[in-house]
Amino acid sequence: MAKVLIPTALQQYAGGADEIEAPGGTVLAVLSALAERYPELKKHLFGDDGRLRQFVNVYKGTEDTRTLQGLDTPVAADEELTIVPSIAGGTGTIERPTTAGFGIITPERAEAATLDKEEILRYSRHLMLPEVNLEGQKKLKAAKVLCIGAGGLGSPLAMYLAAAGVGTIGIVDFDVVDLTNLQRQILHDTNDVGRSKLQSAKDTIHDINPHVEVVGFEEQFTSENAMEIARPFDIIVDGTDNFPTRYLTNDVSVLLGKPNVYGSIFRFEGQASVFWAEKGPCYRCLYPEPPPPGLVPSCAEGGVLGVLPGIVGCIQAIEAIKLILGIGNPLIGRLLLFNALKMQFRELKLRKDPNCPICGENPTLHALIDYEQFCGIRGEEAPPPPLSESEEITVRELKDRMDRGEPLTVVDVREPYEYAIASIPGTKLIPLGQIEERAGELDPNAEIILHCRSGKRSADALNRLKAKGFHRLKNLKGGILAWSEEIDPSVPQY
Amino acid sequence: MIRVSEAQQEAIRQHGARTFPHECVGVILGDVEDGVKIARELRPLENVHEEGHERRYLVSPQQMLALDQEERRTRRKVLGFYHSHPNHPARPSDYDRDWAWPWYTYIIVSVMDGTPVEMTAWQLEEDRRSFRREEIEGIA
Numbered sequence: 001m002a003k004v005l006i007p008t009a010l011q012q013y014a015g016g017a018d019e020i021e022a023p024g025g026t027v028l029a030v031l032s033a034l035a036e037r038y039p040e041l042k043k044h045l046f047g048d049d050g051r052l053r054q055f056v057n058v059y060k061g062t063e064d065t066r067t068l069q070g071l072d073t074p075v076a077a078d079e080e081l082t083i084v085p086s087i088a089g090g091t092g093t094i095e096r097p098t099t100a101g102f103g104i105i106t107p108e109r110a111e112a113a114t115l116d117k118e119e120i121l122r123y124s125r126h127l128m129l130p131e132v133n134l135e136g137q138k139k140l141k142a143a144k145v146l147c148i149g150a151g152g153l154g155s156p157l158a159m160y161l162a163a164a165g166v167g168t169i170g171i172v173d174f175d176v177v178d179l180t181n182l183q184r185q186i187l188h189d190t191n192d193v194g195r196s197k198l199q200s201a202k203d204t205i206h207d208i209n210p211h212v213e214v215v216g217f218e219e220q221f222t223s224e225n226a227m228e229i230a231r232p233f234d235i236i237v238d239g240t241d242n243f244p245t246r247y248l249t250n251d252v253s254v255l256l257g258k259p260n261v262y263g264s265i266f267r268f269e270g271q272a273s274v275f276w277a278e279k280g281p282c283y284r285c286l287y288p289e290p291p292p293p294g295l296v297p298s299c300a301e302g303g304v305l306g307v308l309p310g311i312v313g314c315i316q317a318i319e320a321i322k323l324i325l326g327i328g329n330p331l332i333g334r335l336l337l338f339n340a341l342k343m344q345f346r347e348l349k350l351r352k353d354p355n356c357p358i359c360g361e362n363p364t365l366h367a368l369i370d371y372e373q374f375c376g377i378r379g380e381e382a383p384p385p386p387l388s389e390s391e392e393i394t395v396r397e398l399k400d401r402m403d404r405g406e407p408l409t410v411v412d413v414r415e416p417y418e419y420a421i422a423s424i425p426g427t428k429l430i431p432l433g434q435i436e437e438r439a440g441e442l443d444p445n446a447e448i449i450l451h452c453r454s455g456k457r458s459a460d461a462l463n464r465l466k467a468k469g470f471h472r473l474k475n476l477k478g479g480i481l482a483w484s485e486e487i488d489p490s491v492p493q494y
Numbered sequence: 495m496i497r498v499s500e501a502q503q504e505a506i507r508q509h510g511a512r513t514f515p516h517e518c519v520g521v522i523l524g525d526v527e528d529g530v531k532i533a534r535e536l537r538p539l540e541n542v543h544e545e546g547h548e549r550r551y552l553v554s555p556q557q558m559l560a561l562d563q564e565e566r567r568t569r570r571k572v573l574g575f576y577h578s579h580p581n582h583p584a585r586p587s588d589y590d591r592d593w594a595w596p597w598y599t600y601i602i603v604s605v606m607d608g609t610p611v612e613m614t615a616w617q618l619e620e621d622r623r624s625f626r627r628e629e630i631e632g633i634a
Binding site (some may be wrong): 005007008009010012013018043044054055057059062064082084085086087088089090091 | 566575577
C-alpha cells in the first residue's frame with residue numbers, strides 16, 4: 001500500500017484524513033483506488049474526461065510525476081505520493097492579438113480569384129480545413145508576398161508558400177548560387193551552382209506549383225528601390241542575412257504599413273516574430289541600434305546549422321499564411337526563440353517602444369536612410385588597412401623561398417577551426433585576437449610572414465605587430481585562398 | 495468566514511501596490527476554530543508565471559510541496575491565498591475559477607493605477623461552477 005498525502009483543501013472529501021493508504025502499482029492505479037473509495041474526492045482530482053485535472057500535481061517523494069512517467073509512474077508499496085495543488089489565477093484571459101479581422105486580403109480580391117479543377121484537387125487538404133476552405137484558398141491565391149532573399153530562410157519559405165498556393169511571390173536577390181549555399185538553401189541544387197539565385201528559385205517554385213506567379217527583382221534591395229519594390233505586396237518576409245538590409249526591410253514595412261514577418265538564424269539558434277507597427281512593435285522597438293560592426297558574425301563568418309533555416313523559414317511561412325487567412329494568434333508582440341541544441345522554443349513578450357524613431361509616438365524617421373552608414377561598414381567589407389608594397393609577398397614568392405629552404409616564420413592568424421580545414425605547411429597558428437598578447441613568441445627582428453584566409457585579417461595583424469615594434473613584416477597577398485588557386489589546388493577553399 | 499486583521503489586510507494591499515502592474519500572490523496560514531478561519535500569518539510567494547505577470551499568477555509546485563510539508567510539521571493550515579488584480583475589479587475571473595480549489599479562501603485585492611482599492615474573499619462552490627463571496631472579518 002502506498003501512502004497518499006492529502007492537502008488540507010481536499011481532506012473534507014477524504015473523511016477528514018490528511019493521509020490515506022491505497023493500493024496500486026502506478027500513480028493512476030493509486031489515485032483511482034482513492035477516487036473509488038471517496039467519490040467526492042474524484043471530481044476534484046479528475047475532470048469529466050477522466051483525465052487528471054490541470055491544477056493537480058502529484059509528487060512521488062520530492063519529484064513531480066509529470067517529469068517522471070506521469071500517471072504511469074510506478075509506485076512501490078513503501079513510497080509516498082503527495083497531491084500538490086497548483087495555485088494559479090489572474091484577471092481574465094491574457095489578451096493575445098488575433099489575426100481575425102485584419103482583412104489583409106479584401107473579400108473583393110479573394111472573390112476575384114478563381115481555382116480551376118486541378119487546383120481544387122491540389123489544395124484539397126486545405127479545403128477540408130474549416131479554417132481555410134475555399135474562401136481561404138482564394139485569399140491565398142489573391143495574396144502577394146515579398147521575400148527579401150532567396151537564401152537559407154527564403155528557401156523553405158518560398159517553397160512552402162508556393163505549395164500552399166500563394167498566388168504571387170516576389171523575390172529580391174541578386175546573388176549567384178554558390179557551392180557553400182547548398183548545405184541549407186534547398187531552393188537550389190547542385191546543378192544550379194553558378195546560376196542566378198532568382199532564376200533557380202523561379203524554376204524550383206514552378207516545379208512545385210505552376211500556378212504561382214514569381215515576380216523577380218534581380219538587384220540589391222536598397223533605399224532607392226525598396227519602396228517601389230515592396231509597395232504592391234501585402235506582406236514582406238525578412239530573409240536577409242545582414243543588418244543594413246534588415247533595418248531597411250523593417251523601415252520599408254513600417255512606412256508602407258505592411259506586416260514584416262521576421263526571422264533570423266545564427267549557428268544553432270533562430271528567432272522569429274511578426275513586426276507590424278500598426279498592431280504592435282517593430283524591429284527597431286526590439287533593437288533600436290544595430291550591434292557594433294563585426295560584433296555579430298554573419299553565417300559566412302560564424303557558421304550555421306543547415307537545417308536551422310528550415311525550421312525558422314517554415315515558422316515565417318506559417319505566420320505569413322495565418323496573416324493572409326486571418327486565423328490564429330500571430331507572433332505580433334512576441335519574439336520566438338529557438339535553440340536547436342537544447343531543442344527548445346522560448347517566447348519573449350515584446351512591447352512597442354513609445355520612443356521608437358520610426359513607429360513611436362513622435363517618430364523622427366519619415367523616409368528611408370543610408371543603412372550601410374547606419375550600421376557601420378561591416379568588418380569583412382572594410383577595406384584592408386593600406387600596406388606598402390614592401391610589406392606584401394605573393395604566394396608564388398613565398399613558395400619559391402620555401403622551396404629554396406630559407407628558414408621562414410609564417411604565422412597563420414586564422415581561427416583554429418579554419419586551420420583544421422586547410423593550412424599551409426610549416427606555419428604557426430596565432431589567431432588574430434591573440435596576436436598582441438602572444439607577440440612575445442615571435443622575434444621582433446626576424447622576418448615574419450603573416451597570412452589568413454584572404455589577406456585582410458593578416459594585414460590587420462601586421463599593423464598591430466608593427467605598433468609593437470616589429471619591423472620586418474610581410475602580408476601574404478590573397479591568403480590561403482590564393483595559395484589554393486596558384487600553388488596547391490589540393491588545399492580546400494571555404 | 496475568514497478573520498484577517500486590519501494589519502494583515504493592509505499588508506495584502508501593500509503587496510499588491512508594490513508589485514503593480516504585476517500580480518502579487520501570497521499564502522494565508524492559520525487555524526480553523528469552530529468553522530471560522532483565522533489568519534495567523536501572511537506570506538508573500540513568488541509569482542512564477544512565465545508570461546503575463548500583469549494578468550496571471552502561478553505558485554511553483556515545489557513551493558506548494560514545501561508548504562504541505564510545513565503544514566504537516568507545524569499543524570498550521572494553509573487557509574487560502576491572496577492575489578491582486580491590477581487595474582481590474584476584485585472579482586474572480588473565469589481563469590481564477592478554472593484553477594480554483596475547494597475549501598481554500600481566495601482573497602483578491604483590486605489595485606487601480608498602483609493604488610489598492612477594494613478587497614474581497616471568495617470560496618469555490620461545490621459544483622466548481624462559481625464562487626461564493628466569503629466574509630472578511632477584520633479585527634484591529
